[in-house]
Amino acid sequence: MAGGLTLQRTMKAEQAAAPPKALDPAALPSFVDPLPLPALMKSSGRRPDPDDPAKSLPFYRVSIEELYQKTHRDLPPTRMWGFNGASPGPIFDTRSGQGLIVEWVNALPHKHFLPIDHTLHGAERDKPEVRTAIHLHGGKTPPSSDGYPEDWVVPGKSLTCHYPNQQDAGLLFYHDHTMGINRLNTYAGMQGFFLIRDEAEDNLNLPKGKYEIPLMIYDRFLGSDGQLEYPVSGNPDSPWVPEVYSNVVLVNGKLSPYLEVEPRKYRFRVLNGSNARFLRLAFGDLLEINVIGGDQGLLEAPVKLKHILLSPAERTDIVFDFSKHAGKKILLKSDSFDLMEFRVASASAKDDSFLPSKLRTIERIPEIKAVKTRRLTLDEKMDKVQNSMGMVLNNTPWHAPVTENPVIDTTEIWEFVNLTEDTHPIHLHLVKFQVLDRRSFDVFQFQDKRELRYTAQAIAAGPEETGWKDTVRCEKGQVTRIIVPFEGYTGRYVWHCHLLEHEDNEMMRPFEVIASGSDI
Secondary structure: OOOOOOHHHHHHHHHHHOOOOEOOHHHOOOOOOEOOOOOEOOOOOEEEEOOEEEEEEEEEEEEEEEEEEOOOOOOOOEEEEEEOOEOOEEEEEEEOOOOEEEEEEEOOOOOOOOOOOOOOOOOOOOOOOOOEOEEEEOOOOOHHHOOOOOOOEOOOOEEEEEEOOOOOOEEEEEEEOOOOOHHHHHHHOOEEEEEEEOHHHHOOOOOOHHHEEEEEEEEEEEEOOOOEEOOOOOOOOOOOOOOOOOOEEEEOOEEOOEEEEOOOEEEEEEEEOOOOOOEEEEEOOOEOEEEEEEOOEEEEEEEEEOOEEEOOOOEEEEEEEOHHHOOOEEEEEEOOEEEEEEEEOOOOOOOOOOOOOOOOOOOOOOHHHOOEEEEEEEEEEEEOOOOEEEEEEOOEOOOOOOOOOOEOOEEEEEEEEEOOOOOEEEEEOOOOEEEEEEEEEOHHHHHHHOOOOEOOOOEEOOHHHOOOEOEEEEOOOEEEEEEEEEOOOOEEEEEEEOOHHHHOOOOEEEEEEEOOOOOO
16 A cells, blocks of 8 residues: 555554544535645845855745644634744745755744654754754755754754755755654644746746646644644653654645636646655546656656655646636545645636647666665664664664765665565655666565565556656565766765654664765
8 A cells, every 4th residue: 555554554553643632624614715825935135155255146034933824714723833934835936057045044932842752863852852954855955055964953043055956947845854853843834845947847838827836735633623733652751653644634734725727737746745644646536647747857758647646755747637627626636535626617718838748858877877786775673672663774773874975976776675564755865866666575585684586577667757856665575776876066965764753763874975086
């Protein structure tokens, strides 16, 4: 099933997650709130370019703050944490090659309102309860601006980041990345869109302006009072739970909103912003959609699908034509959830946008170009003292010395050997990569003898995965291979599982891009 949990673990997670007074979303009327669209992030002036002080870049001062925001017409405002008074935060609409500077100001209260597990590495009791580090997911950024999980700031302090935008057009997003409490800060609302555009994409004449709609979809537990609840384990000294699956799914911060559309083509820029829930998106009763892009921008050509699977942090770019559905209502669904309603106008609409058969050229990287292949395991571990489960990468804790040292401007193949019962979305900072294939193997033989015996033929990446990626879905019992050009900057970054509960419990490791000729 999506998410990779066995039925037994799913039931266990759902039972552990149920709050004592959970909101019953079925008791609320659906589709009574219009879909909110994020405001545009506005510049606060200009600052010197760190790469060329003779030039200046747009400067943004963004306040990370507590707020109260309505998720549904019939619920009281919900306490959240967000950016400039909103969750999701305002959208950065930027251009490729045109950098910018952001000062992230921690204006949060000093006490967290969600349950901290002080047994987790990086969240010990000697750390301040409220800390933030912001990561631009999918960004090719200098290491000092990447949101390294230990480079956090406390309330009253700020961190200034430089985003050069030296990359192709694509939908990125910004979110908290603080060691040990990232799952809590993000769950509280700390995420927002970061859009990069370029001339090549402009020239395609895809739906734009009010016909280009960003959709951030994520689940949350709401209590009957409309307030956020975060599940705990039942052990007050170690409240961490392995996954969070919640009772409501929000779209741009609203529960089951609606959007009035014209009978014409629309472009939907979609992000799965959940902590752990996988989404299987479909329009109506499996109406045909055109998938035109993914994590790092456009595909080579549109892919016609009936539904698309998104793990947490994955993005998709969809063109849907409402012209055949004038006067009708169409639901956007994910399995048993009705996420939102599209209300298609009856009157005809002008549509001068175009969906070309060719979007761009993506050169596939030949495997022979890789100078190194790294075999990396995805593991579970049991803490016999805590009687709890944790996750690790390559059977190595976070604080161990760096073991992955790719050389700048070289290409490597990374093989993720999944020894767990979960599907893990693995994200690498700094880089973009291509998915090669997935292949089932004998897990028990590998665990017993460290021998990799394949049990099936390799399965090539699906057509919707053939573009550039930064997050890859690693299925249980399979080896997932990606090919990665390490370009941009030298320095220390991280790779991790983007199931946030896993990431907060050791399923994250640093890697360091080194200069050619450096000692490893």
